[in-house]
Amino acid sequence: MSTGLAKWAGELAKGVHGFWEKGRWTPLAISARHRAKIRKETLLAGGEWPYDAPRKPERTKMKGHKVDREAALKRARTVELMEKMPQMLADMKKRRWERKLTEKK
Known part of the structure; x- marks a missing residue:
């Protein structure tokens, strides 16, 4: 675990972009740019990044005229x-x- 990930693991575990607390949306205390930097460092070091949001299925609808x-x-x-x-x-x-x-x- 990189030092940045160890420091912010508790905050990142709350949610990918933020979380609901007492009926209001609360953004993370870490900026998106800093979160991306920590993610990149962790992945380059061979670590695992469990904090990514689940991906939506790809769009299969074809383009063009019906x-x-x-x-x-x-x-x-x-x-x-x-x-x-x-x-x-x-x-x-x-x-x-x-x-x-x-x-x-």
Whole structure:
């Protein structure tokens, strides 16, 4: 443990950037620049730095226009529906014919 880390270990254990105390936010007594210097010294000396904040997952959303990304999906869906079209038309005609027969009674 470097001397700076030993000196400020209690303060760094309170939180990465600060902490809540009695209902109010309290920043650390050590500046961000000094904290970064101590962190760098510790890591260069081969030590471990347990005070980093947990990282958020990386953003996986693609950039660009949605219409460009989904165009291929729409074309594939259209091909599937066109293959089913004769059966769909036959079913529709059958339903219409059955409805017409029930209305006559």
